[in-house]
Amino acid sequence: MASIESILQLIVDRPGLTANEIADEVDLVASDVQSRLVKHIESGKVKKDLKAVDGGRTVFTYFPGQSLIQEVDGVKRATTTSGKTGPKPQALPGAASDFTFGFxxxxxxxxxxxxxxxxxxxxxxxxxxxxxxxxNIEKIAGA
Structure with a gap:
């Protein structure tokens, strides 16, 4: 049976997986994956987002929080999340607040x-x- 550590490592290594995809990888059922992640979601180590799938239904996808990435890898990755904590970064007019990227x-x-x-x-x-x-991004952005 898979440990929570193996589930968390999988979320760090392959962000955006669904509970079914995680379950397939670690030989569990999706409900077990979801129940094991509850406290990590509540603590902010794991983030979940809705994803539309075939037939118009939605499923949760799971992403690592920065604290989980540091805990699992011991390395702070270059991840930027707009408007989550600390001072809000300057954004271009019309920029989306739900835009994220990470290496x-x-x-x-x-x-x-x-x-x-x-x-x-x-x-x-x-x-x-x-x-x-x-x-020349400065020329394109008009800076």
Whole structure:
């Protein structure tokens, strides 16, 4: 039977999984995964979000909080969440408050806005970073 540590590690390694997907990976049923995560969700170590699936129904997806990432990996990742804690960062007019992105220790990049998410592999993230490095963002942003 899977330990909570293996479930939490999976959430850190592959953010955005559903309880069913986690259950398949660690050989549990989804209800066991959900019940084991309750205290970690309440403490803020794990965050959950709704995701629309086939048939118009929604399921929860699970993401690591920064404290869980530090606890599991011992490394603070470059993760930015707009408007969560501390002073609110300056945002461009019309910028969404539910926009988040994060680089993970395995080289992947996750970008999400609301219930939509894109995950880039290490190679795809590297390609995007090279592209961004090659453009003059100050000129484009009007700074």
């Amino acid at each position: 993970f220790s395995n080289g992947t990049l996750s970008i999400s806005k609301g219930s939509k998410e894109i995950r880039l592999t290490r190679a795809e993230a590297s390609q995007m970073i090279d592209f961004l490095d090659a453009i």
